[in-house]
Amino acid sequence: MREPRRPLLPHLHLLLLLLSLLSSSAAAPGAGAGASPRTSGGGVARSIADMAWPTKCTWLPWPTCGKSHSYTLDTKEAVSAKDVSRKEPISGVIALKASMKYFDADFFNDSKLREMEDGAKEFNVPAFRDNRKLVALENGGLHNPSALVFKSSWSDESKISENKSFQYPHTSSVHRPSKDEDIAFMSIIELGELIRTKQVTSRELTAVFLRRLKRYGPIIESVITITDDLAYKQAKEADDLLEQGKYLGPLHGIPYGLKDIIAVPEYKTTWGSRTFENQILDVQASVYKRLKSTGAVLVAKLVTGSLAYDDIWFGGRTRNPWNIEEFSTGSSAGPAASTSAGSETAGSITYPAARCGVTALRPTFGTVARTGIMSISESLDKLGPFCRSAIDCAVVLDAIRGKDAGDPSSREVAIEDPFHVDIRQLTVGYLDSAEMEVVHVLSAKGVKLVPFKLNYTVQSVQSILNITMDVDMLAHFDNWQRERHDDDYEAQDQWPVELRRARLIPAVDYIQAQRARGKLIREVRESFTVDAFIGNVTDWELVCLGNLVGMPVAVVPTGLKSIKNPPEGGTRRRTTVTTGIYAPPDHDHVALALAMAYQSVTDHHKQRPPIDDLGPGDDIQR
The missing domain is CATH 3.90.1300.10 (Amidase signature (AS) domain)
Incomplete structure (x- = not known):
């Protein structure tokens, strides 16, 4: 089912907000000193990397549509531009951060999550796929048993x-x-x-x-x-x-x-x-x-x-x-x-x-x-x-x-x-x-x-x-x-x-x-x-x-x-x-x-x- 079409007004509000942020970025302390985000090229992504980023961004409900579209910004504790690329989560990291709670492991900061994401892409997933090709294409576990063997015996x-063999009882007169x-x-x-x-x-x-x-x-x-x-x-x-x-x-x-x-x-x-x-x-x-x-x-x-x-x-x-x-x-x-x-x-x-x-x-x-x-x-x-x-x-x-x-x-x-x-x-x-x-x-x-x-x-x-x-x-x-x-x-x-x-x-x-x-x-x-x-x-x-x-x-x-x-x-x-x-x-x-x-x-x-x-x-x- 398609996503219902949203009103234009919230998008206009966000656009005005974005332009306001961009126009003020030159005056931000350390603007231009930060490294660019991992998104390649310039444009908006580059500009965002060059400005200070507030630590608190809270979605508030927009009364005309019942969705959450507008920002309220708390700039009391701004993050310096040089830390933006390290601390600002991109979409993959956001998803990873949200999912970690299901593993009871939601204690990593964004920088570590980014590192984990890279490691998963570069090492884990290829290794998973290689192993599946080796042993998992046939269902049922009839082949390729695990090298980890459970030992139930309590004796030496x-x-x-x-x-x-057992000596069975003799049954006569049957x-x-x-x-x-x-x-x-x-x-x-x-x-x-x-x-x-x-x-x-x-x-x-x-x-x-x-x-x-x-x-x-x-x-x-x-x-x-x-x-x-x-x-x-x-x-x-x-x-x-x-x-x-x-x-x-x-x-x-x-x-x-x-x-x-x-x-x-x-x-x-x-x-x-x-x-x-x-x-x-x-x-x-x-x-x-x-x-x-x-x-x-x-x-x-x-x-x-x-x-x-x-x-x-x-x-x-x-x-x-x-x-x-x-x-x-x-x-x-x-x-x-x-x-x-x-x-x-x-x-x-x-x-x-x-x-x-x-x-x-x-x-x-x-x-x-x-x-x-x-x-x-x-x-x-x-x-x-x-x-x-x-x-x-x-x-x-x-x-x-x-x-x-x-x-x-x-x-x-x-x-x-x-x-x-x-x-x-x-x-x-x-x-x-x-x-x-x-x-x-x-x-x-x-x-x-x-x-x-x-x-x-x-x-x-x-x-x-x-x-x-x-x-x-x-x-x-x-x-x-x-x-x-x-x-x-x-x-x-x-x-x-x-x-x-x-x-x-x-x-x-x-x-x-x-x-x-x-x-x-x-x-x-x-x-x-x-x-x-x-x-x-x-x-x-x-x-x-x-x-x-x-x-x-x-x-x-x-x-x-x-x-x-x-x-x-x-x-x-x-x-x-x-x-x-x-x-x-x-x-x-x-x-x-x-x-x-x-x-x-x-x-x-x-x-x-x-x-x-x-x-x-x-x-x-x-």
Whole structure:
């Protein structure tokens, strides 16, 4: 829209004012002695440089137009002509001066701002552009990882012993159920035994899960791509190996899904975004490679919130299987609603697992390599399993953990075998937010339970995470924003707002946030006087703290409660109740062992969501 045309009178007033100043400049002290402004040539700019300049120039409203046009001049403290070029701000400096307040750095005088402007033009901007050409033309952070590597371990890595596989519990007397529904809710260990004993083939099992994905996927909006052809090919390979007497372990022939930020060759990896809806990456993610080597069968690419944020994606919004009127939350919405492999930067495993009532593990940072995975933050991103039980989570973790050359943050973490942890030797704290049933069950099993509180003085935990996550994300999607794709983003109050704000975070303050993060980690380490602790898994402060520190947490369902405002005729829809079992970095085995102990005497994790039978009085549209 064009600027409205202004009345002539104010301009005439300014012209008369300017002529008055010019005519008096010859009488000004030191007139003609000052250096000319940086504007080349003579004329008005030159004349202004040759006169004294008042220190106070205040715009006053002009009554005929409602704009601010006239000057009132205070000449009590005039600036000598020789200082004009140094102190008089030109338009670029004025803009720079105004913008510095957004960086909390508005303490520079005009001369220094002019110097900064020159430096930015001559050095900073060309360097920025050169670096972007080198590493930022491809979005998603799949290539050129940062040389700054976050180390989450609290131990001396030189003392790490050989990384050995877990010794899984033996399951005997497992028989194939007559109904597919019952097969679908069996654990990995149980399904693995059915395959090993040839009571079911991988191809048969794959068909069961593909039918379920096609039936329930559209209802809960959890599936982006069903990989039928690949699934049946991998299932046949698993069956053929078994016929040859080669059994690869408990994941042999087991169907699974991957969050759609994980690259699989020849299949779309959409990142949940309409911008990348047809993207096919010629990359094989390390986690997919590891699962394939165990004989597992990929049946689907599951929904991620757009660019791994929340549960809104280009095809809709993923729903909660326990209450399909609600949403799954978190970017691992599809995996949580379907059980599979997901990721977390800030709550994307814990939140959807809690909402959907499934067991999940957010591992220690660096335990699972992220090669071939869309990146939000290289010092925060983690991959972990969503499963039926803690035992299943341990099996999957054992398969996917390990270092990969494409991820400098990944490590060979020598996690102990969770199936051989003597929990009676553990001291476990519980926060005020802990589900007390978990406390009582573990106490009855011989664990020493004590009241606990993490003590730290850092007050900016949430802002440290936001600064880290947003700046890192913007670095990975710099080109996406520059090409204005943020205008097409599915939820305009999410990434678009945060990434625009991230443009105003200086490198200095990003580094200060990392220093504050280091202080937080030291304080948490000093106050972590127990082997593990139990607490709310969706408390935002604790979510931020856990991710900044890099500590693992096992999410376990602990019950169900009535939904808010149920229909008058009643409903079988429920709200899930969960808790988290947190351990120090590299002690995932402790969290898993405690979760397995709790689930050994409870059945909350075995409950089935009422998607097919909401109750006769519940007429919600599915």
